[in-house]
Amino acid sequence: MAYEVNGATVEHDEEGYITNLGDWTVELADVIAAAEEIEMDDERWEVVNFLRDYYDEYQIAPAVRVLIKALKKTMGPEKGNNKYMYELFPYGPAKQACKIAGLPKPTGCV
């Protein structure tokens, strides 16, 4: 299974998470988002970039409550809440935002 970006293929698992984290590009993010029927905008990029920074620093994708707590601190309560997150990513920030960010499934997320 693979995504196609500019004629190249990027392997992913049966759930759509890319196999090799180093394969990620901004263009790929748009392709994964399209497969999830999500259109990327500034708000969604804010979350995806946050996840990528978090992974870069700590080598894990944060649990949803950790993500929301952190966004609340950096971006305020109007963005740091469950409702906002599910409006951006209806099937859940872990399932969709992490996938689009090219990260593995968050630890503890089944």
Next chain:
Amino acid sequence: MTVKNFLYVNRKAPYGTIYALESLEVVLIGAAFDQDVSLAFVDDGVFQLTKGQNTDGIGVKNFSPTFRALGDYDVTKLFVEAESLAERGLTPDDLQEVMYEDEDDDWAEKPSIKIISRAEMADVMAGADVVLSF
């Protein structure tokens, strides 16, 4: 719900076996259950917290940065045994800094690592409701 006091005892060095990584993953998953969690680093377990780990040459993930995320998961007590450090020629300066933000103290940054003696470690172990060993 009764909050129980969980102690994860880490006694293995980081990359020779899977124990250290498994322990960390269980801690992260278990953190979702709002229990009182502490980590103990004893014997070779103290090697898990050394700074400057670089696994590029052995093809496995360097999970030492993940310890610094534990504060986000409300895991803020990392007990390290002084005798285990000394026996291995290590000092507290050889360990990475792990900080957490204290919600009850205006988010002040505080160190999560506490160096304690073997006798104090025995007390920490005896004070746990549940001991999980790795």
Next chain:
Amino acid sequence: MSTLHTVNKSPFANQTLISCLGHCKDGDAVLMIEDGVYGGLGGTGLTEIMANAAKTVELFVLSPDLNARGVDASRLMEGVQGVDYAGFVDLVAKHDRTQNWL
């Protein structure tokens, strides 16, 4: 409040048993299982350390593991008791927590 400690490594291969004894409180019990049962032998380089530990801690070996290794119970040092699986369960039930030394 007391703890049952289990040790499953030979004390002649690594420091696990010694570390365990170094963290025991008075009234705790140590049950040696699998390769750990070699820690219960008498007349070894560790017998003095074990005899000293036995003053404050109860020492047990799991008999099926001892038998499997062809070690006769007469080879155990004084103060080390053999238990069967039911005895293992009784020890777990008797103490407030179990800590496994791997």
